[in-house]
Amino acid sequence: MEIDSGNTAWILTSAALVLLMTPGLAFFYGGMSRAKSVLNMMMMSFVSMSIVSMVWVLWGYSVAFGSEGGVPAFFGGLDVWGLVGLEATGEGYPDLAFVAFQATFAIITVALISGAIADRTKFMTWCVFVPIWITLVYLPIAHWVWFSEGWIFKLGALDFAGGTVVHINAGCAALALALVLGKRKGWPKEPMRPHNLPFVLLGAGLLWFGWFGFNAGSALAANETASLAFVNTIVATGAAGFTWIMVEKLRDGAATTLGIASGIVAGLVAITPAAATMTPLGALVLGLVAGAVCAVAVGLKYKLGYDDSLDVVGVHLVGGIIGALAIGVWGSAALGADSLLSDGSATLLGKQAMAVGATMAYSFVVTFILGKVLDLTMGFRVDEEAEVTGIDIVEHAESAYDLNTSSTSGLGGSTAAPIAGDIKKVEADA
Amino acid sequence: MEIDSGNTAWILTSAALVLLMTPGLAFFYGGMSRAKSVLNMMMMSFVSMSIVSMVWVLWGYSVAFGSEGGVPAFFGGLDVWGLVGLEATGEGYPDLAFVAFQATFAIITVALISGAIADRTKFMTWCVFVPIWITLVYLPIAHWVWFSEGWIFKLGALDFAGGTVVHINAGCAALALALVLGKRKGWPKEPMRPHNLPFVLLGAGLLWFGWFGFNAGSALAANETASLAFVNTIVATGAAGFTWIMVEKLRDGAATTLGIASGIVAGLVAITPAAATMTPLGALVLGLVAGAVCAVAVGLKYKLGYDDSLDVVGVHLVGGIIGALAIGVWGSAALGADSLLSDGSATLLGKQAMAVGATMAYSFVVTFILGKVLDLTMGFRVDEEAEVTGIDIVEHAESAYDLNTSSTSGLGGSTAAPIAGDIKKVEADA
């Protein structure tokens, strides 16, 4: 097939959109952090962009999508490492467009995990975790689900834009790391409320915007499928935002901005696997369900006692499962989902459940072991004093804000001179 | 006509851009609010995204663009409710791409209104207002102007991208609600200055960015018309930002960031209807005029005594009228606008005035009645104590910022433990 400029334009646009999701996520998570740990939170997202972009070019794409040298059902080989010798797939768009698009998925997936371990993560350990996790967890799962020889692909489970690969995977990994690192000092007794809710909304807005690339871009063409995925990404998201705040209004007496932002993300997560296999009405229902269920699910951590700080489990894992299973329940047969309601058969639902289960098990186990190993070797968590003082100052030698307008006032400000060169980090003293 | 992937890519990209305008608007408005009511302001935008997306899929698209079952000159029927049975229009792009693109217009229009009623709106009443207003006011006007059988369309008035449907409409509705809700306590004596001007600039930047989708996307093709609209959306906007701050410099002695942000929006509003019917030079002049006139127009409210808090009237209504009439005065005949200056005839100008007048009258009257009914039944305004305390805490049980970096300090912070379950809203005490 010749290269189609329209499809290529759409894939490149989508890749840019998905790349923007990670800064968006940095604001979504950063805004929810406390003022003393916002930079650490945002850095985990930004450094994921840095590290994964290199991994992807060096060996990531090859292991996920390379067709030779690996074990076809489970992972690819190193035949196109460094993107050397990439050959045209003949899909109507340049291979490198697909490489770019997929790179942005890998980036956001690992960044999503960081929300579970807010306020307490050693930055250098995170920097080591990222490339290993991508290699051991993300690349194989992406291969299973999206590569034409991958076992889940062949099984026939449907995941249009990454519900299993991205969200269920990240959600399970997040749970694993939350358990490895343990609860924050003071959690859940001490209130840890969002320091900047407009930032949370900024993040939600950018995520929604970028997600059009994620979902509609996954059609890899500017066509009917992309348009359907686009409409579904509007309506499921809107619906989930709405039910989340309605649950809040009924339960807590007030509809919150954190609630609508969270509901928006829950809707986006849920529609991800289903974006092209549901009618808009089906997507609307999916959004309504996902918003309500996730609004309740984020309370689980208080019951079960794990400190998934910013609710990666409650939103991405739960939302991802809802979306994956919903395809099997009310997906549209006309769109290729022979679901319970449209086809009367539970076969697809079973396959969906199997894909979900396998992803969950693999992601959780491997991440937990990796996390433990890193914790025992490098240490994955800062010491208590750093946690109390604030991880930004201790790990990054910075504080997020200095809003004092008095020129050289020492309030929240610094008073000594800058010393270029000969610089050493000084430990802060609470 | 076969589906053109390039045009489809452009429409989908444009739809994503226009969707981003609403979060952009949330920041534009939110930054202008006071720190105690920023969340309420932003929520009104975000919940519009939630609600209108559902309305659009359920019946909105059908009533605005459905060709059967309605009264062709005034509104469509319910023939494609739920987007079921949508048929290809054969325009070279998938119908669902058009559905998505139009959905984002409906969302932003109702969100625009919220700027007039800052700091005092009951959130649940707003949630009820939105779907009714979309149904009674937006859908019919969109049908009049853009549907091929709509009476304004047939009249021959020109509105390329929504000057009447979106801006004049929102501006009039804003005035109506400002009158229904009344002045804020302390207005205009008490200063109510923007709490976060960088957010206002962020909003203006995102609006400009998204507006390329709004205007150039309205060509529904990636072609010469889209390119012209794009250039005009650069130059009119830039020019309006410039004259606004020059008016300020001359009148007040200082060019402000609020001024340039407002001027940018005024320019975007004015060029909206005219984006494809003016040469770039004509657009430049239009921007110069719109920036200067709107800079003066925002002062009207102090003279006339209505509390249009964030100047929806002065910017969107006035800017929209300028743009609509300018087409009739110096639109380009070569581009289809037989205007006074290029054609010597006032016919088009008359039609433009008629379209403007009809939209204003309809929007104002229906919105005013709807607002009054809601005010008398549910109440549209919070009580005075909530207004003084801050609507964020009272209506949303949240405060926007907690910038304190001391771990558990009670300053601007909270000190008690989170209580999961068994939760009730507690009224704040000033």
Add this chain to the structure above:
Amino acid sequence: MEIDSGNTAWILTSAALVLLMTPGLAFFYGGMSRAKSVLNMMMMSFVSMSIVSMVWVLWGYSVAFGSEGGVPAFFGGLDVWGLVGLEATGEGYPDLAFVAFQATFAIITVALISGAIADRTKFMTWCVFVPIWITLVYLPIAHWVWFSEGWIFKLGALDFAGGTVVHINAGCAALALALVLGKRKGWPKEPMRPHNLPFVLLGAGLLWFGWFGFNAGSALAANETASLAFVNTIVATGAAGFTWIMVEKLRDGAATTLGIASGIVAGLVAITPAAATMTPLGALVLGLVAGAVCAVAVGLKYKLGYDDSLDVVGVHLVGGIIGALAIGVWGSAALGADSLLSDGSATLLGKQAMAVGATMAYSFVVTFILGKVLDLTMGFRVDEEAEVTGIDIVEHAESAYDLNTSSTSGLGGSTAAPIAGDIKKVEADA
């Protein structure tokens, strides 16, 4: 060649992306400023958008790309001033799409300069500087490098997306203005730390996002070249962000958010000229080099004693030079760069050095003279009292934040009534 809708869609999308870079820059720079001068910093970017958009339509495009009436090797004439009489170039996209795309480049280039003169620039003088600088410096250099008859174009130096025209040019002009305006009071003794690091990250994120338009859009088609440029814009950027923070970690003991944000921009700058003439592996290496070198280069100002406040020289000039020369060293012959390593010849490297040198010399000299003239006539710098008080209040009669949530508290707030009309600027008293 007929107009290709896919390529047009990509150019328009890219133009929108590049336009967003300037607000992004406003946040990147604004976040680094102190709280008392953030608005002035952001205004310099926003007013550049206003002014350059008008200049571009009126005479800018004509002087840069007009084919008649000028001196072909050095600058174009006024044959298409006002974009009147623009003729189809037959390149497969509408001319106006190219006009729009190029307008956004001119805007960001001049805005980049402002980072060198933070906290002390008279706003009105900046407003005069912008159009003159664009005319005298930017338009000629753009013509040399990108117009088919321009002398650097004919020389055969390679600059894919604007390394010389935009970054080296802006970096040199920044150095010139930093020298003209002189050091800030208290620099370098007094600490002048970023007031809002999340804003810096927001800026970096938006810049990266927009830069896909800048680099991949410069292919002026949605094709293989664009896809290569896109992948390179991911990987070089990621790599540079990474090495910058690794330098910091080794040297200072902590990886900072300002570091990763700066590294991201350094990587983007370096890959700009080389985006289509390097393999992804070559781009990765370029990113690693650029990040590390720029991380060190930003310390130069302390040694040499010029107050390039936000490091335009260290990032854009140094990064731009690295990118331009790297093409000559390890560019890919298969992609048209007969570099030292791939071709064994230093010819291309010599041409690259000549292009860099000519741009530097011209930009520095003309900007310095222009700056001096403006300084002697209008004054380019505010007085010391304004600098101490804060330039936002003095130049713009605004302050960036009012985060106080108490209704009419006078703290950081204002207490008197708004006075419409009859308004004069009052000087602030420290």
Add this chain to the structure above:
Amino acid sequence: MKLITAIIKPFKLDDVKAALETFGVKGMTVSEASGFGRQKGHTEVYRGAEYKVDVVPKIRLEILVEDEDAEEVIDVVVKAAQTGKIGDGKVWSTPVETVVRVRTGETGAEAL
């Protein structure tokens, strides 16, 4: 010399300031504070978890006055700040030994 310190509700600052000016007080120093006392705070909700914010924002005024004005100034502040609802605040006075105006070095009543 006395130092009158007052803790008041933020939205009463303007009224108190006006009343003091009318009385003839020429200056004062104001700062933000948080109060605990009989007045209850409010509740915030984050993802279904409820937080009790038990601090209430207050404004703290410091007014240096001559001994003979102290009582009256206290009175003026109390009257202007009163709403009659819980949380109106406290006013107290403490003895001051020296006051200096930095600009001139003047001391005592001259310094006010």
Add this chain to the structure above:
Amino acid sequence: MKLITAIIKPFKLDDVKAALETFGVKGMTVSEASGFGRQKGHTEVYRGAEYKVDVVPKIRLEILVEDEDAEEVIDVVVKAAQTGKIGDGKVWSTPVETVVRVRTGETGAEAL
């Protein structure tokens, strides 16, 4: 009447507040402050330049008490705020001449 002023480490506020409540103190006023003293600040790094931030965030408490309670209240605060590390802060008391409750105009012990 005495005014007890205490400068403490921010993360000790909750403990101090709890201890005072247990003791029977019904109200207090809290504000943010910055301390200089023996305790060192921290260092921040911006683009390779190191800045020494020598101020340390502190919390400032003001507690009005009856004369006879002053000593004990000081004791309660000192005990609750103590970590034994440098920078724990200071507590001092000053004489107060009048206290008025704004809401009611009550004075003296009634006003607390």
Add this chain to the structure above:
Amino acid sequence: MKLITAIIKPFKLDDVKAALETFGVKGMTVSEASGFGRQKGHTEVYRGAEYKVDVVPKIRLEILVEDEDAEEVIDVVVKAAQTGKIGDGKVWSTPVETVVRVRTGETGAEAL
């Protein structure tokens, strides 16, 4: 024991701090304040409406000193904070009855 309280211009804080250190003062507590007085505020403009901001940002210093040092410390502060322009601020001293160092429980001069 005396408590010296000083209201100064923010940009003078560094100078005052340095002068106090030279004199031998080992610690102090600083907070942000807003001043009203002879010094005028500035004007801000929003959409053509002008707002008079009549508060002026100030810094508030509290320095505990031994009785015999009080006068000199006042002097040091006044000298270091003086610009001679309106709004330089005030310095005053009040008697302190007890001072305790939280870390050790030491009182009196030992506590400083």
